[in-house]
Amino acid sequence: MAVYTEVSDEALTTFLAGYGIGTLLSYKGIAEGVENTNFYLHTTSGSYILTLYEKRVRAEDLPFFLNLMEHLAARGLACPQPIRNRDGVALGELCGRPAVIVSFLDGVSVKRPQPDHCRALGRALAGLHEAGADFGMRRDNNLSVASWEPLFRIAEAQADGVSPGLAGRVRADLAVLQPNWPRGLPAGVIHADLFTDNVFFIGDDLSGLIDFYFACTDSFAYDLAICLNAWCFEADGTFHRDRGAALISGYEAVRPLTEDEIAALPVLCRGAALRFLLTRLVDWLNVPPGALVQPKDPLEYDRRLTFHRGAKRAADYGWSG
Amino acid sequence: MAVYTEVSDEALTTFLAGYGIGTLLSYKGIAEGVENTNFYLHTTSGSYILTLYEKRVRAEDLPFFLNLMEHLAARGLACPQPIRNRDGVALGELCGRPAVIVSFLDGVSVKRPQPDHCRALGRALAGLHEAGADFGMRRDNNLSVASWEPLFRIAEAQADGVSPGLAGRVRADLAVLQPNWPRGLPAGVIHADLFTDNVFFIGDDLSGLIDFYFACTDSFAYDLAICLNAWCFEADGTFHRDRGAALISGYEAVRPLTEDEIAALPVLCRGAALRFLLTRLVDWLNVPPGALVQPKDPLEYDRRLTFHRGAKRAADYGWSG
Numbered sequence: 001m002a003v004y005t006e007v008s009d010e011a012l013t014t015f016l017a018g019y020g021i022g023t024l025l026s027y028k029g030i031a032e033g034v035e036n037t038n039f040y041l042h043t044t045s046g047s048y049i050l051t052l053y054e055k056r057v058r059a060e061d062l063p064f065f066l067n068l069m070e071h072l073a074a075r076g077l078a079c080p081q082p083i084r085n086r087d088g089v090a091l092g093e094l095c096g097r098p099a100v101i102v103s104f105l106d107g108v109s110v111k112r113p114q115p116d117h118c119r120a121l122g123r124a125l126a127g128l129h130e131a132g133a134d135f136g137m138r139r140d141n142n143l144s145v146a147s148w149e150p151l152f153r154i155a156e157a158q159a160d161g162v163s164p165g166l167a168g169r170v171r172a173d174l175a176v177l178q179p180n181w182p183r184g185l186p187a188g189v190i191h192a193d194l195f196t197d198n199v200f201f202i203g204d205d206l207s208g209l210i211d212f213y214f215a216c217t218d219s220f221a222y223d224l225a226i227c228l229n230a231w232c233f234e235a236d237g238t239f240h241r242d243r244g245a246a247l248i249s250g251y252e253a254v255r256p257l258t259e260d261e262i263a264a265l266p267v268l269c270r271g272a273a274l275r276f277l278l279t280r281l282v283d284w285l286n287v288p289p290g291a292l293v294q295p296k297d298p299l300e301y302d303r304r305l306t307f308h309r310g311a312k313r314a315a316d317y318g319w320s321g
Numbered sequence: 322m323a324v325y326t327e328v329s330d331e332a333l334t335t336f337l338a339g340y341g342i343g344t345l346l347s348y349k350g351i352a353e354g355v356e357n358t359n360f361y362l363h364t365t366s367g368s369y370i371l372t373l374y375e376k377r378v379r380a381e382d383l384p385f386f387l388n389l390m391e392h393l394a395a396r397g398l399a400c401p402q403p404i405r406n407r408d409g410v411a412l413g414e415l416c417g418r419p420a421v422i423v424s425f426l427d428g429v430s431v432k433r434p435q436p437d438h439c440r441a442l443g444r445a446l447a448g449l450h451e452a453g454a455d456f457g458m459r460r461d462n463n464l465s466v467a468s469w470e471p472l473f474r475i476a477e478a479q480a481d482g483v484s485p486g487l488a489g490r491v492r493a494d495l496a497v498l499q500p501n502w503p504r505g506l507p508a509g510v511i512h513a514d515l516f517t518d519n520v521f522f523i524g525d526d527l528s529g530l531i532d533f534y535f536a537c538t539d540s541f542a543y544d545l546a547i548c549l550n551a552w553c554f555e556a557d558g559t560f561h562r563d564r565g566a567a568l569i570s571g572y573e574a575v576r577p578l579t580e581d582e583i584a585a586l587p588v589l590c591r592g593a594a595l596r597f598l599l600t601r602l603v604d605w606l607n608v609p610p611g612a613l614v615q616p617k618d619p620l621e622y623d624r625r626l627t628f629h630r631g632a633k634r635a636a637d638y639g640w641s642g
Contacts, residue, residue, distance in 0.1 A: 003352045008432040025427040025523055028361055029352035040349055040361055042368075042427060106346040106363060111329040202346055 003029035047104035107200020107207035115246035122250025132189030190223035225268035237303025245318030277301035368425035428521020428528035436567035443571025453510030511544035546589035558624025566639030591629035598622035
């Protein structure tokens with residue numbers, strides 16, 4: 001949520017000369033995304049977003065993300081489309097950073113999603129999974145179950161200082177999840193970070209999905225589990241069953257879940273919550289001095305885990321077969 | 322340069338319903354302006370800037386600023402035009418802050434102005450002074466000569482820690498400027514903060530002036546002196562005489578300076594530099610913990626003052642009569 005890199009008018013004008021998108025009319029640094037610098041660009045040909053990738057995005061992952069957005073946009077998914085420069089290349093460099101221009105998507109993120117938003121999200125998520133089916137690249141999910149133990153080790157000693165008993169609760173979750181993590185579920189490209197910030201609506205209609213920088217190859221149902229966590233709980237841990245039911249039924253209207261996926265949903269939801277608890281906890285304990293970004297509260301996910309620990313069946317999340 | 326106040330989609334949609342500018346398509350927090358929260362707004366009727374005024378802008382000054390922008394825009398000056406709501410009122414309230422929507426201006430700020438930019442600026446500045454001639458409101462310049470002694474007192478004890486000898490140099494400048502500050506020069510509405518950030522160009526053409534939140538009633542030539550400081554020096558204090566000549570001649574192409582103004586130019590330039598030195602010094606010494614904004618270097622103006630102390634005539638700034 002900050003402009004980490006200043007870009008001068010001269011540097012930007014030179015950079016834009018390499019693209020066939022007209023001349024610069026305006027650009028503004030925008031508070032979008034946590035880890036990159038983003039500018040709203042207005043040129044004689046339209047509106048765009050310019051992203052400069054800061055250090056937390058690995059440059060070697062960028063071709064996966066950019067090719068994926070191009071692939072999905074070509075299949076009709078409403079997502080930012082990378083603009084290729086005059087040499088046919090989408091990935092450029094500006095002010096010493098990898099830099100990309102993508103098409104601008106209209107739409108607004110909802111802070112308090114209603115069941116209709118969740119139903120639209122479910123449809124779009126399944127559409128993404130289908131549109132990615134013939135995408136030729138692969139990227140492992142480096143924040144899946146194998147990463148949780150090492151992440152926990154970084155935070156373990158300080159965890160009880162954040163919330164009494166937190167270390168023990170995480171240890172118990174790991175002991176359940178590691179041996180029982182589902183294998184062999186239907187898999188492919190997943191978004192893996194489809195929080196409300198990354199989904200746009202115009203009025204009640206879903207207008208687009210953004211921020212593919214956690215996208216990877218993993219189980220489709222795990223992506224649904226992430227969305228159930230991100231869209232269907234209050235910060236205090238209260239689960240909204242009506243939102244969950246709408247999200248799942250929207251998803252199944254496009255891509256019905258298999259029996260294995262339905263059976264795995266509670267453990268996937270619990271794992272997804274643990275993943276966000278752990279990454280948030282590590283960030284919370286490692287705020288650099290002078291940070292421009294307020295870290296997100298890890299305990300929101302500790303409270304969601306209370307619900308997940310008691311959930312036994314997909315029906316507990318609103319699935320009604 | 323930060324979003325100090327988060328605005329939810331629901332709060333913004335409710336706020337916009339009070340205006341006749343269509344429905345919301347998109348909004349982004351932008352890193353524009355140092356002291357307020359600004360959003361780029363896109364609606365079905367076009368593009369706008371939404372500003373929420375944070376604590377450093379005095380609410381009682383807002384009618385002056387808003388009426389002035391409306392007055393100037395009506396006289397053809399390219400500046401943001403406040404949008405009145407359905408009740409005919411431009412000043413609203415959103416998230417507990419005074420809030421205003423203005424028209425969006427295309428254009429880009431130049432980081433390294435060339436003489437042609439300075440000439441265009443001079444013309445626009447004189448145009449602003451002429452367009453403001455029949456503006457009915459008045460606002461004293463609370464950062465003029467009378468304020469400098471009190472500002473200096475806040476910073477005096479720590480000044481030499483910022484740069485050895487700084488306190489003595491400022492004291493000597495005050496001793497020269499206070500008794501010799503020009504009175505009775507042609508006066509009216511001035512912008513008083515026309516730094517490069519606040520002037521937009523499209524290609525080589527000046528496309529607009531923004532950020533009227535220091536505008537006040539004062540000598541026109543003082544506004545020109547502020548621009549000479551802001552546009553015609555390097556950070557190391559080097560004066561670009563070609564830029565100064567272009568700025569002054571551009572100004573005089575629209576509004577010729579009087580003899581008194583020409584004679585006063587060196588002392589006005591020295592005063593303008595001292596004003597920015599002092600406000601930057603106070604900010605520099607009072608950065609709040611957790612500040613999102615990097616304070617600007619006061620010593621840039623100490624170095625400009627070295628030039629001003631040696632300047633005797635308008636010709637030293639490029640004026641050629």
